[in-house]
Every structure is written in structure tokens, then in C-alpha cells.
Amino acid sequence: MTDLTQNPASTPGQVPPRHGSLLTQGARTKRRNAAEKRFQLYGMIAIGIGLLMLVILVTTIVSRGLGAYQQTFVTLNVELLESKLDKNGNRDLDEIKKVSTFGYAPLVKTALADAVAGYGIDTSVPAKDMDDLLSKGAVAQLRDYVIENPDQIGQTVSFEFLASSRVDGYLKGRVSRESIANDKSISAEQLDLVDDLIEQGAIRKQFNLSFITGADASDQRPEAAGMGVSMVGSLFMMLVVLVLSLPIGVAASIYLEEFARKSWLTDVIEVNISNLAAVPSIVFGILGLAVFINYMHLPMSAPLVGGLVLTLMTLPTIIISTRASLKAVPPSIRDAALGVGASKMQAVFHHVLPLAAPGILTGTIIGLAQALGETAPLLLIGMVGFIASNAPDSIASGLLAPNSAMPAQIYEWAKRADPAFYERAWGGIIILLVFLVTMNTVAVILRRRFERRW
Amino acid sequence: MNQMTSVEKTVSTEANKITAEGVQVYYGDTHAIKDVNVQIEDKTVTAFIGPSGCGKSTFLRCLNRMNDTIDICRVEGQILLDGENIYDRKVDPVQLRAKVGMVFQKPNPFPKSIYDNVAYGPRIHGLARNKAELDEIVEKALRRGAIWNEVKDRLHAPGTGLSGGQQQRLCIARAVATEPEVLLMDEPCSALDPIATAQVEELIDELRQNYSVVIVTHSMQQAARVSQKTAFFHLGNLVEFGETGQIFTNPTDPRTESYITGRIG
Numbered sequence: 001m002t003d004l005t006q007n008p009a010s011t012p013g014q015v016p017p018r019h020g021s022l023l024t025q026g027a028r029t030k031r032r033n034a035a036e037k038r039f040q041l042y043g044m045i046a047i048g049i050g051l052l053m054l055v056i057l058v059t060t061i062v063s064r065g066l067g068a069y070q071q072t073f074v075t076l077n078v079e080l081l082e083s084k085l086d087k088n089g090n091r092d093l094d095e096i097k098k099v100s101t102f103g104y105a106p107l108v109k110t111a112l113a114d115a116v117a118g119y120g121i122d123t124s125v126p127a128k129d130m131d132d133l134l135s136k137g138a139v140a141q142l143r144d145y146v147i148e149n150p151d152q153i154g155q156t157v158s159f160e161f162l163a164s165s166r167v168d169g170y171l172k173g174r175v176s177r178e179s180i181a182n183d184k185s186i187s188a189e190q191l192d193l194v195d196d197l198i199e200q201g202a203i204r205k206q207f208n209l210s211f212i213t214g215a216d217a218s219d220q221r222p223e224a225a226g227m228g229v230s231m232v233g234s235l236f237m238m239l240v241v242l243v244l245s246l247p248i249g250v251a252a253s254i255y256l257e258e259f260a261r262k263s264w265l266t267d268v269i270e271v272n273i274s275n276l277a278a279v280p281s282i283v284f285g286i287l288g289l290a291v292f293i294n295y296m297h298l299p300m301s302a303p304l305v306g307g308l309v310l311t312l313m314t315l316p317t318i319i320i321s322t323r324a325s326l327k328a329v330p331p332s333i334r335d336a337a338l339g340v341g342a343s344k345m346q347a348v349f350h351h352v353l354p355l356a357a358p359g360i361l362t363g364t365i366i367g368l369a370q371a372l373g374e375t376a377p378l379l380l381i382g383m384v385g386f387i388a389s390n391a392p393d394s395i396a397s398g399l400l401a402p403n404s405a406m407p408a409q410i411y412e413w414a415k416r417a418d419p420a421f422y423e424r425a426w427g428g429i430i431i432l433l434v435f436l437v438t439m440n441t442v443a444v445i446l447r448r449r450f451e452r453r454w
Numbered sequence: 455m456n457q458m459t460s461v462e463k464t465v466s467t468e469a470n471k472i473t474a475e476g477v478q479v480y481y482g483d484t485h486a487i488k489d490v491n492v493q494i495e496d497k498t499v500t501a502f503i504g505p506s507g508c509g510k511s512t513f514l515r516c517l518n519r520m521n522d523t524i525d526i527c528r529v530e531g532q533i534l535l536d537g538e539n540i541y542d543r544k545v546d547p548v549q550l551r552a553k554v555g556m557v558f559q560k561p562n563p564f565p566k567s568i569y570d571n572v573a574y575g576p577r578i579h580g581l582a583r584n585k586a587e588l589d590e591i592v593e594k595a596l597r598r599g600a601i602w603n604e605v606k607d608r609l610h611a612p613g614t615g616l617s618g619g620q621q622q623r624l625c626i627a628r629a630v631a632t633e634p635e636v637l638l639m640d641e642p643c644s645a646l647d648p649i650a651t652a653q654v655e656e657l658i659d660e661l662r663q664n665y666s667v668v669i670v671t672h673s674m675q676q677a678a679r680v681s682q683k684t685a686f687f688h689l690g691n692l693v694e695f696g697e698t699g700q701i702f703t704n705p706t707d708p709r710t711e712s713y714i715t716g717r718i719g
Contacts, residue, residue, distance in 0.1 A: 337564075
């Protein structure tokens with residue numbers, strides 16, 4: 001209140017107002033206002049930097065990852081020669097199955113050479129090297145088709161084969177004639193052939209659904225790798241996490257918050273729960289390895305084990321947020337319930353818990369989202385690896401069959417040598433981010449919808 | 455409103471409803487209530503007055519064991535309700551609170567409908583066998599709470615949407631819905647305006663027909679208006695207890711006189 005600085009403008013004779021005019025700012029006020037302006041500026045700069053980072057992040061991810069959603073396909077008419085596929089001609093499935101992919105390879109080669117000749121393309125590529133343009137999986141695709149449709153043997157069927165990752169990269173601009181100088185997988189002549197086939201419409205890019213639904217593929221076939229199986233693995237883990245951590249976490253928080261008498265023991269528990277929330281996730285991973293796999297002999301790489309480890313990680317988050325939302329329910333509601341003769345449990349379950357539910361749900365969803373993006377603990381329990389089974393098989397085999405998880409799959413792709421996998425890692429990150437953003441949006445909507453104000 | 459009515463109220467000669475003997479309350483190391491003896495009669499309004507922090511609310515909360523919810527609170531001595539010690543180990547506080555209802559300082563309706571607010575107590579105590587009976591109980595309670603006419607058309611509107619005075623009367627209706635024998639009121643009018651206060655006071659006077667009412671109040675005028683008996687608390691001691699008229703016109707203890715005349719508190 002008292003301003004002790006002397007006013008130098010005071011002259012004898014006229015009495016200046018003690019605090020100066022209201023229309024001019026004093027030196028102190030000016031400094032104070034300048035400091036406030038400066039602080040606001042710092043804040044705006046900080047937000048600007050944050051937004052800029054976000055924009056860089058999103059544009060980088062999208063620009064690098066979108067390529068994975070397009071794939072190059074080669075359209076070919078393949079004659080399914082009876083003489084090669086079913087020598088006896090009796091369409092016995094067991095006999096047809098005896099023909100390995102080696103038996104099918106010549107059919108594909110011939111079909112490609114015939115197509116090139118049919119388009120009237122003049123090429124120096126020998127016919128035996130032409131199938132470098134196709135994915136190594138093309139032959140298997142053909143065989144699967146024949147085994148499923150044995151009556152088609154002897155017909156000519158049109159197929160869309162995956163192009164090899166080099167051809168795919170060439171169409172996407174990842175591979176150029178300079179970059180393949182030391183590449184044994186493809187030559188400049190073959191790229192010329194690709195150019196010609198593109199002109200004829202036999203090679204083109206289209207939307208690649210199997211990236212979203214498919215399984216991982218071996219090192220030689222990045223063009224066939226997909227996220228589907230690891231999405232199923234993540235889903236199984238999230239189910240385990242939800243089923244375990246929500247009831248355990250909520251029960252623990254209700255007991256600690258509403259029933260437990262405050263003592264040194266509850267203090268210790270409280271401090272340790274907060275500490276657990278800050279424990280690096282890899283610690284939980286090695287704990288899971290030691291307890292669940294080495295001691296309890298649960299199967300390696302199984303979503304059940306992954307879910308258990310992530311439950312350990314998620315519990316502190318859920319307990320902390322549940323306790324916070326229980327604390328936020330005004331004590332007068334508890335008094336009111338106890339006052340009309342409700343037992344403590346009735347007061348909690350009839351009145352406190354419904355009011356805390358939006359907060360609990362939000363905390364749970366955010367905990368799940370955290371668990372969904374967690375990679376480190378999965379490395380230790382072996383949930384990174386090559387899972388060759390296709391999506392329907394892995395769903396059927398459930399919680400105990402080896403599986404991968406989305407972040408682990410991304411990590412796996414990112415460390416493989418072929419740059420085509422790198423593109424798929426970015427594509428996988430897009431899927432992961434879509435899940436995370438969706439979950440967080442649901443959390444925000446739930447909070448807005450059900451939040452009650454007093 | 456009219457101070458004269460309180461003086462001429464006759465005090466019923468029925469047996470004591472609640473008898474407190476040598477009650478001591480400790481909050482951790484703090485001795486909050488020191489050796490209080492008091493008799494609360496049936497079908498009377500007993501007012502507890504005294505300066506802030508004198509322990510009158512604490513003592514009130516002892517009467518239905520609401521203090522049990524505070525970990526560090528410890529009660530000694532005995533409080534008899536109809537001759538039974540409510541601090542006996544065999545007493546379930548939940549059953550006790552059904553007999554001794556409570557209305558709080560701040561109106562605290564549940565964030566549910568008006569109907570559900572009142573029906574909650576009867577529901578958990580199983581007082582109604584079917585919907586019709588429950589409807590009847592709710593209507594009776596709301597009528598006793600003198601709020602029926604205002605809410606009968608919107609029983610399913612949220613109780614939190616009512617005005618402060620209406621909320622407090624709803625809380626009173628909620629408290630009487632479980633058919634308690636004693637009604638404890640902890641400064642029920644401190645958050646209300648004068649008109650709502652007058653309504654609640656009128657209601658308290660009506661409730662006296664059926665219940666024994668204990669009210670904690672900061673307002674001496676309110677104590678004089680609504681109560682037949684008054685207890686004056688000071689620093690955890692029960693200084694004086696007697697007929698309201700006598701306490702306000704002819705207090706025996708100098709501390710009571712100082713408080714009533716405005717020299718302390």
C-alpha cells in the first residue's frame with residue numbers, strides 16, 4: 001500500500017496528489033506492466049515452438065508413412081498347366097499339394113515373358129531374370145490359389161502379383177538408377193522393362209489393404225509385410241490390461257481413499273505407488289521376464305505375458321487418477337449418505353463412485369493408451385519377432401500363442417536393413433498414432449459428457 | 455421471527471431421549487469436548503450455542519457417531535439413546551444413524567432427482583415394499599419438509615437445481631424420510647437467506663411434534679426463536695444448560711451472560 005519512493009516532482013506551493021496522477025504511469029507500474037508483457041511473450045513463444053514441433057512431427061510421419069499404404073502390383077495372365085500342377089489329371093488335392101513352389105515358379109516366369117512379348121516390348125533382360133520384378137511371394141500366392149481352386153487347373157487366370165520391393169521403390173521414388181549401381185537385386189535394364197510395363201498398364205500402384213490387415217513378412221519380402229497380426233497382439237494385450245488393471249486399480253484406490261485408516265503403512269504405500277509410476281518401463285519388462293516366464297513358466301512372446309507386464313505398468317497410473325477423482329468428490333456427499341444411515345460401502349458405491357466414474361474412465365483410457373505405445377518391456381519378454389501366421393490364425397490361437405505388438409513391430413521393421421521396411425515402420429506409426437489419438441479423444445469426450453460440476 | 459413465542463413454550467415432561475454422561479472428545483492431542491453431561495428430551499428442540507470452535511458441532515456429531523469417520527477422533531464417556539449406550543461395541547453406527555438423522559450446514563442433496571434424494575434412505579433401509587409405498591413415503595417426507603407444493607410437479611428434476619432454501623428443506627425431507635427419532639441439525643440456516651431461514655425455522659417448530667430436534671446455531675435469536683432448551687458451550691465445556699427463556703433472560707454463569715450480551719464470541 002505505502003509507496004516509499006520519493007516523488008521528485010513535488011514542489012512547494014502546490015500539493016501534488018500523493019500517488020501521482022492516474023493518467024500517467026509511474027515508473028514502478030511501467031516496470032511491472034513490462035514484466036507482465038514480457039512473460040506473456042515468453043508464453044506465446046513457448047506455445048509457438050510447441051506447435052511448430054507438432055507440425056514437424058505430424059508432417060514428417062505422414063509424408064514418410066503414407067507410402068506404405070500404396071503398393072505396386074503386376075497384373076499377369078497365368079496359364080495353370082495341367083502337365084505341371086496335376087500330372088495324373090485326377091484333381092486329387094493331396095497330389096496337388098505335393099507340387100512345391102518350385103513347380104510353380106516356371107509358370108510365373110513364362111507368364112511374365114509371354115506378357116512382355118505380347119506387349120511387343122523389346123528388352124535385353126533375359127527371360128529367366130524377369131521374375132526379379134515380382135515379389136518372392138508371388139509363387140506362393142499362385143500355389144495357394146490353385147490349392148483353393150483345383151478346378152481352375154488348365155485355365156488361364158488373371159493375377160495381381162505384388163511387385164518386388166525394388167520395383168515398388170522405383171515407382172515411389174525410393175529407388176533410382178544411381179542408387180542401384182551396387183544392387184544385385186535389380187538392374188538398370190530391368191528398370192527399363194518396368195518403365196515399359198507401366199506404360200502398358202501392367203504395373204501400377206494401388207491402395208494396399210494388406211498392410212493394415214496382413215502379417216509381418218520375411219527380410220526378403222518387405223512388400224508383403226503388414227501390421228494386422230501385431231494389431232491383434234496389441235488388442236489381446238489391451239484386453240488383459242483392461243480386465244486386470246481396472247478392477248484391481250479401482251479396488252485398491254477405493255480402499256486406500258475411503259476405508260484405510262491413515263497410518264505410516266498407508267503413507268508408505270502411497271509414496272511407493274507414486275514412485276512406481278515413475279519406474280522405467282524396461283524394469284517392468286525384466287521383472288516380467290523373471291517372474292512370469294522364468295519362474296511361472298508362462299509361454300514366451302505371448303500376449304498374456306505382455307498384458308501382465310503392461311498391467312503392472314498401468315496400475316499406478318490408474319490408481320493415482322482414480323484416487324484423484326475420488327478425492328474430488330465433495331465430502332458433503334459422503335456425509336449426506338452416512339447421515340441417512342447408509343453404510344460406508346453404500347455411500348461409496350451409490351454416490352461417490354458414480355461421481356468419480358468419468359475421472360476413473362479417463363485415467364484408465366490414458367493408462368491404456370500409454371500401455372499401447374510401450375515397447376521396452378515387450379523387447380524383454382520376446383514380443384518382438386517375426387510372426388508368420390496370418391491374422392485369422394493368430395486370433396484363433398489367442399492369448400497364449402506367440403504374437404507381436406504394434407510398437408514392437410514398428411521397432412522390428414525400423415531395425416531391418418532394407419529401406420522398404422523403413423517406410424513400413426513409418427506407416428505403422430501412423431496406425432499406432434491413430435489408435436492413440438482415438439483413445440485420447442474418447443477420454444476427453446467421456447470427461448466432457450459426464451463431468452458434474454458443483 | 456417473534457421472540458416472545460419461545461418463552462411461553464411448555465416443556466414436555468416425557469423421559470429423556472438422549473443422556474450424555476461425562477463425554478470427552480479428543481482430536482489427536484486436542485481435548486475438544488471436556489466432560490459434558492446433558493439430557494435431551496423427547497419432542498423438544500434443544501439448541502447448542504456458543505462461539506466458533508467451542509465444540510458444539512463436534513458434540514452434535516457425537517450423537518449419531520458421525521465422528522467415527524474422522525480417524526484421529528476419540529470419544530470417551532457414554533451417550534445413552536433410550537437407555538442404550540450408542541458407543542457400546544455392539545452398536546452398529548449404521549442402525550444408529552437411521553434412528554438419529556442429520557441435516558448439515560451446507561445443503562447437500564445428492565446429484566440425483568428430488569424423488570431419488572428422498573427415496574434413498576427408505577430404499578437402503580427397506581422401508582417400502584413396493585413402488586406405491588415408496589411414493590407414499592416420499593410424498594409424506596416432502597410434505598413434512600414443507601417443500602411438497604413446490605416440487606410435486608418436478609419430482610424427477612435434479613435436486614441440485616433447487617434454490618438454497620429449497621435444497622435445505624429437501625435435505626430435511628430426506629432426513630425425516632427414514633422415520634428417525636432424533637433429528638440433528640448443524641447450523642441448518644447458515645447458508646440461507648432470511649426468508650428461507652424463516653421457512654426452515656417454522657419447519658423445525660413443526661418437526662417438534664414428532665421428533666426430538668437438536669440444533670446447533672450461531673444465531674442467538676434463532677436459538678431463542680426455535681428452542682425450548684438451550685445449552686451454551688465455551689472452549690469445549692458445557693457452561694450452562696437450561697430452559698431457553700431462563701438462559702436468555704437470567705443466565706447463571708457470567709460467561710453465558712457475556713456471550714449473550716455480545717462481550718465474548
